[in-house]
Amino acid sequence: MKRIQIHKWIIEYNYNKTKEFYKNFHLITDGCDCLNCKNFVEAIPVLPKDVITFFESLGIDPRKEGEVSEYCENEDGTHLYGGFFHLVGRLISGPDVWNKNDESGTMKSLDKDLYKIENFKFGFTNEINLARDGFPEPILQIEFEGIVPWVISEESGKFI
Template identity: 55%
Template structure:
């Protein structure tokens, strides 16, 4: 495990174990064939390099494993996406990007996130939808950002 300081967070991350898991795992589009997931995978190489570098610095292949949702078209073919990816690691200190507002309701606190080239990122210990075989300990990286429509086929 390697200690990392990212924004207000202190993390311990095993980048190699994370990378090994993603290398062996299938693409998002193998478990979901919706047009929005297909677009996300197709558009990955079109997002800003610093965003890709950030994912990769944590061992994440953003075309694999994660939970991805398209929220809406913003403008000029740009679409707002959000979701999360898993990392082998622990949140040592810093704000959880999810705030509990009641016993049953929580929300993503975007003020507890950092921005990299228009994408927002935050960390949480509230791990959801962990795939079988993902190594422990597990940390979740939440993201939100806009990506272009990269497919020839329309979503409409």
């Protein structure tokens, strides 16, 4: 495991095990055929290079495994997406991106603590959701939110 600091977090992660899992896993669109997921996968090549480099530096292929949601369309035609991916690793120190609200017990994002790259925000959490069967342990979850262009035709699901 390699130990690195990313913004306010120190994590340990295994790049090779993470990359190997993603190499062998199917595209998000093989598990969901909605236009929002299809657009996310097809838009990966046009996302800012620094965002893709960040995912890849952790061994993550953002076209695969993750949980992705489209939240809204922006006035300029881009879309706000959010979701999470997994990597083989653990959070050593830094704020958990999700924090329990003392009154209601619900979770809330700590937006001020997020790591920003271009039009994306990232954070780490120990709250592991929907990890795929066979994902190597220990598992660390990376949350994201970002602006993604719409690159497919809504009628056909094909590239615009």
